[in-house]
Every structure is written in structure tokens, then in C-alpha cells.
Amino acid sequence: MPKNSRKSRKRNDKKVRLAKLIMVFAAFVLVFAAVGMPILKRWLPSNEKKDLNEWFEVSGNEVKIFLDGEVCQDYKGTLYDGEIYLPYEYIYDSLNERFYYNSNEQLLTYTLPDEVIDYDAQFEDGNKPSFIIAGDEAYVSLGLVAQYTDISYEAFTSEDETAKRVFIIHGGSSVEQGTIKHKAVLSTAADKKAPILTELTKDSVVTVTDQTENWSRIVTDTGFVGYIKNNSLSYTKGEMTYTYPDTYNEPEVPYVMLDKKVVLGWQAVHSAAANNNLDYLYENTRGAINVIAPQWLQINSAAGGITDYSSAEYVNKAHEKGIKVWAVLDNINQPGGVTDFSTRDFFADTKKRRDFIAVLMQKAESYGYDGFNLDFEGLPSDAGQSYTQFFRELSVECHKRGLTLSIDNYVPYSYNDHYNLEEQGVFADYVIIMGYDEHTGSDIGPVASIDYTEYGIKEALKRVPKERVIEAVPLYTRAWRTNDGVVTSESMGIKQSEQYVSDNGIILSWDSEAGSYYGEIMIGSGQIQIWLEENNSLELKVNKIKEYDIGGIAAWRLGLEPWDVWTVLNINAGN
Numbered sequence: 297m298p299k300n301s302r303k304s305r306k307r308n309d310k311k312v313r314l315a316k317l318i319m320v321f322a323a324f325v326l327v328f329a330a331v332g333m334p335i336l337k338r339w340l341p342s343n344e345k346k347d348l349n350e351w352f353e354v355s356g357n358e359v360k361i362f363l364d365g366e367v368c369q370d371y372k373g374t375l376y377d378g379e380i381y382l383p384y385e386y387i388y389d390s391l392n393e394r395f396y397y398n399s400n401e402q403l404l405t406y407t408l409p410d411e412v413i414d415y416d417a418q419f420e421d422g423n424k425p426s427f428i429i430a431g432d433e434a435y436v437s438l439g440l441v442a443q444y445t446d447i448s449y450e451a452f453t454s455e456d457e458t459a460k461r462v463f464i465i466h467g468g469s470s471v472e473q474g475t476i477k478h479k480a481v482l483s484t485a486a487d488k489k490a491p492i493l494t495e496l497t498k499d500s501v502v503t504v505t506d507q508t509e510n511w512s513r514i515v516t517d518t519g520f521v522g523y524i525k526n527n528s529l530s531y532t533k534g535e536m537t538y539t540y541p542d543t544y545n546e547p548e549v550p551y552v553m554l555d556k557k558v559v560l561g562w563q564a565v566h567s568a569a570a571n572n573n574l575d576y577l578y579e580n581t582r583g584a585i586n587v588i589a590p591q592w593l594q595i596n597s598a599a600g601g602i603t604d605y606s607s608a609e610y611v612n613k614a615h616e617k618g619i620k621v622w623a624v625l626d627n628i629n630q631p632g633g634v635t636d637f638s639t640r641d642f643f644a645d646t647k648k649r650r651d652f653i654a655v656l657m658q659k660a661e662s663y664g665y666d667g668f669n670l671d672f673e674g675l676p677s678d679a680g681q682s683y684t685q686f687f688r689e690l691s692v693e694c695h696k697r698g699l700t701l702s703i704d705n706y707v708p709y710s711y712n713d714h715y716n717l718e719e720q721g722v723f724a725d726y727v728i729i730m731g732y733d734e735h736t737g738s739d740i741g742p743v744a745s746i747d748y749t750e751y752g753i754k755e756a757l758k759r760v761p762k763e764r765v766i767e768a769v770p771l772y773t774r775a776w777r778t779n780d781g782v783v784t785s786e787s788m789g790i791k792q793s794e795q796y797v798s799d800n801g802i803i804l805s806w807d808s809e810a811g812s813y814y815g816e817i818m819i820g821s822g823q824i825q826i827w828l829e830e831n832n833s834l835e836l837k838v839n840k841i842k843e844y845d846i847g848g849i850a851a852w853r854l855g856l857e858p859w860d861v862w863t864v865l866n867i868n869a870g871n
Contacts, residue, residue, distance in 0.1 A: 346491035352459040352807035362460040366827030381435035394443040407688040409549040446544040452519035469541040474531030486511035560587040560846025577854040584866035592624040595633035611664040620666040629805040643686040667700030680714025691723035702726040707752035721760035732770035738783040742827035768850035771857040779822035789856025
């Protein structure tokens with residue numbers, strides 16, 4: 297066979313084999329593309345870059361807010377003329393509730409312990425507006441907020457930032473830190489398939505907010521919050537921390553307090569003639585009280601009118617006896633105060649609020665009060681902000697004149713949080729807990745069980761320094777009558793209740809759970825039940841007051857008690 301034929305056949309064989317290899321490879325590629333690539337993709341990390349505006353959910357001049365490393369979901373700031381402005385509601389809820397904004401007046405107020413500062417829409421701080429109005433909402437300058445708030449912040453809002461954001465940290469907050477071991481990526485989630493937020497450089501310091509077995513949630517110094525694999529992070533809990541400095545020291549409140557524990561008695565006043573009872577009421581306490589609080593100032597109309605039973609002669613006589621007079625201001629003794637006066641609306645109005653306070657100051661000067669006792673009851677939750685602003689501003693004016701401000705409160709529960717014990721604990725000289733009426737209406741039980749008393753004290757102490765907490769005890773009890781399933785009660789003083797028990801032949805036995813004597817009797821088809829307040833039950837309450845070493849005791853009300861009750865209630869005896 298000719299040599300050329302063999303060579304030609306060999307060349308053809310090579311072409312065939314090459315063609316087969318190409319076909320096999322092509323088939324492999326097709327199979328891999330169809331089957332292998334999806335499998336491989338599940339194992340390879342993502343290289344998808346997340347759109348930052350989409351991730352931060354901001355656009356234009358919107359600013360994403362982070363507080364102590366956590367994202368704010370409900371509010372966004374805005375950038376105006378190079379300054380960050382935050383929604384007023386967010387500031388009130390999360391940063392500093394002492395800013396008070398009246399939308400009708402477009403007036404922003406900040407109350408210091410010794411000064412009230414107003415900012416209107418034209419006021420400029422450092423050539424920037426203090427607040428701006430966008431739609432129906434006020435946005436307050438973050439720079440202004442920081443002047444009065446213990447916070448630090450870092451903003452990423454320059455023109456070259458893709459998404460605007462600000463990180464706010466409370467002063468004194470400590471954070472855990474770590475360093476990046478090598479070049480790595482920050483992901484949107486603890487998942488290697490999650491999109492990438494940014495790249496991290498070796499040795500950069502990051503804040504670690506959470507860690508699981510394989511992933512850590514971190515905050516970078518370039519303003520990103522995301523997740524990194526633990527093998528890319530050098531971090532040991534507690535080894536490397538940073539504490540943000542305290543940036544604001546508030547002026548101290550010039551409290552006007554007694555040099556002894558307060559022993560206060562309230563006096564019911566329904567006419568000017570009641571002022572003639574001072575001598576009798578004081579003598580019945582055997583000199584135990586050092587403060588008397590007559591119900592002199594009673595709101596009587598929607599316009600904030602006051603029925604006034606004040607007496608300079610009374611004040612002078614009280615001073616001769618060595619006792620202070622704290623005039624009670626209440627909303628419960630006149631029909632108009634109960635049905636017509638809106639604490640929310642009236643005190644929200646800046647002029648009405650301040651004119652009202654000016655009237656109180658004039659009365660204090662005219663009659664010689666030593667202070668005020670606020671007794672606002674039945675406030676709806678939406679009255680909380682304006683009521684709080686009222687007592688803040690009242691406190692400033694009282695302390696300018698050396699007057700004591702005390703405020704009455706129900707026993708603290710979540711449903712009356714709007715009375716704002718925290719702010720009372722800053723601005724009021726004394727915070728009084730009315731530790732009675734535990735059971736009212738058809739809810740049968742003691743007026744003030746010992747557990748109820750202790751609970752009120754302990755809850756108050758979570759919000760108010762102990763030396764400025766006063767626990768109020770009852771000088772009365774209730775007799776409960778049940779007839780055909782209908783419950784009624786009769787309130788009576790200690791003297792009257794002891795006679796009531798005797799007249800009805802009720803046998804008493806000690807109820808250790810209530811901390812008082814209990815008795816019951818069948819009357820026809822009905823039943824009478826009574827938990828008696830008297831020396832033994834009151835002594836248990838006094839022991840709690842002494843145990844927690846609080847600022848004093850108050851009693852509602854003078855004239856209901858036999859004189860020997862004061863041998864128990866006089867917590868200053870022997871001091």
C-alpha cells in the first residue's frame with residue numbers, strides 16, 4: 297500500500313478522534329451547564345452587589361437612622377442644607393422626651409431644670425433652622441438635639457455617599473470590637489449567598505453586635521451594618537471594648553425639701569369655713585405633721601378658672617405651729633374641673649399654660665404658700681405630654697421662688713404610665729404615691745393591702761430617688777355590701793368604721809395576706825364585708841416606709857382618725 301494512503305488514513309483517524317472528543321466535551325459542558333452549575337452555584341459565595349439605596353430604603357435626601365447599632369424601622373431623617381433633621385416623634389420616643397412641640401403654634405420648647413427655652417420656625421442655630429416643617433410633621437435639627445442629649449453621632453451624608461445614613465450612640469454605651477483578619481466582604485445576611493454590601497480591608501476595626509457559630513453581625517467604621525464569616529474576624533468577647541463618652545451634663549435641679557422626713561396631712565376644703573379647722577386638725581395629730589395640704593385651688597371651668605379658698609391668716613397660723621403649707625391644686629372638686637376642663641388641650645396651649653402658672657405664682661406670693669401639691673386625677677393617656685410640660689414649667693417657676701412642688705400619683709401600673717414618674721422624679725421635689733383605693737366600684741377587697749403598699753413604693757423607686765418619694769396611706773376604709781349580686785360600698789373614716797363594726801356585731805379576725813383585720817356578716821339576703829384600717833394595719837405600712845427609707849408619709853385625710861393613730865404615723869418621732 298502506498299505510504300501516502302497510510303498517512304492519509306492516520307490523519308483521518310485523528311480527525312475522527314478529535315471530533316469525538318469535541319463532541320464529548322460539548323456534551324459534558326451541556327450536562328454541566330444543566331446540572332452541575334446549579335449545584336456549584338449553591339456552594340460558591342455570592343458576588344452580587346446590593347443596591348445600597350434599596351438596602352437602606354432611602355432616596356433623595358432621606359436619611360436612614362441607626363440607634364446604638366440597631367436600625368430604626370419606623371422613622372427616617374432628612375438632609376436639609378447640609379444638616380440632618382429627625383422627626384420630632386422619633387426624638388420624643390427614642391432620644392429626649394424633654395423636647396415639647398406644639399404643632400398648632402409651630403413652637404418647639406425645651407425645659408431645663410432652671411430655664412424654659414423656646415424655638416420657633418424662624419430661630420436659627422449656627423445659621424441653620426432649629427426645626428423644619430415637612431408636610432404635617434416637624435423635623436428637629438440633630439445638632440440641636442445633641443446640645444441637650446447625651447449622644448454622639450456620625451453621619452454619612454456627603455454628596456459622594458450612595459445612601460445617606462446616621463449612626464447615633466448614647467453616651468456611656470459600651471460596644472464590643474474586633475478586627476478584620478484579611479480582605480473580606482460584608483453581606484446583607486448570615487448566608488454566603490446573600491448579596492454584598494461592601495468590601496472590608498485587613499486590620500480595620502469593627503463593632504460586633506452579635507455572633508453565632510459561623511457568622512457575626514458587625515458595624516463598620518464606614519457606616520455599614522451586616523454580616524461576616526467568623527473566620528474573617530479576630531474577636532474575643534470582652535477582650536476589646538469601647539465606651540462612648542458622656543457628652544452632656546444637665547444642670548442640677550435646685551430642690552426645695554424639708555430637713556426631716558415629710559409627715560403630710562391633706563385637708564378637705566369645700567368652703568372658706570373649713571379653714572377654721574386648722575387648730576383642731578393639727579392638735580389631733582399631736583404635732584406629728586410638718587406639712588398640711590389644704591384643697592384650696594380647684595379648677596372649675598374649661599377656661600382654667602379656679603375656685604380659691606386660700607387664706608393668708610391660715611398660712612400664718614400654720615407657720616406659727618411650725619408646719620409648711622402646700623396648697624393643693626386639683627381637677628376633681630368642682631363640676632367644671634371634672635366635666636369641662638381638658639388637661640390635654642389647656643396645657644398644650646403655651647399662652648394658657650404660662651398664664652395659668654403666672655396666676656399660681658401670684659397666689660403663692662399673696663398668701664404665702666410654701667409650695668404646691670398637684671392632684672390631677674383621671675387623666676386620659678393623651679393628656680400625658682401636655683400635663684408633663686405643665687409640671688416641668690411649673691417646677692422652674694416654683695424653684696425660682698423657693699417653693700416646693702409635690703405631685704400626687706396613683707400606684708404605678710402600665711395603664712397610668714402617662715403620669716410620667718421619670719420626669720416627675722427630675723422636676724418635682726416630692727413624688728407622692730396614693731397607696732389606697734386598691735379596690736373600688738364592685739371590686740371587693742381591702743382599701744390598701746400591705747402587698748399593694750409595698751408594690752407602690754418599689755415601683756416608684758425604680759423612677760424616683762428614695763429621698764423624694766412619699767407614700768400616702770388611708771385614714772378610711774370601705775364597708776362592702778352585696779345584695780342579689782349587686783355590690784355597693786360605703787367609705788368611712790377610722791373612727792366611724794370602728795363604730796360601724798360594733799354596731800353591726802361584726803367579728804374581726806386578722807387577715808395576714810391583706811395586713812388588716814377582716815370581718816363579714818350576713819344581713820338579710822345580703823352580706824357585709826370589711827377590711828379595717830386602724831393602728832395595726834397602718835403600722836405595717838409605716839414599717840415598709842421605714843424599710844425602704846423613703847422621703848416621708850402622707851395621710852388622706854385629716855379629721856377621719858382618732859388621735860392615737862399618729863403615734864404610729866409619726867415617722868419622725870425620736871429623731
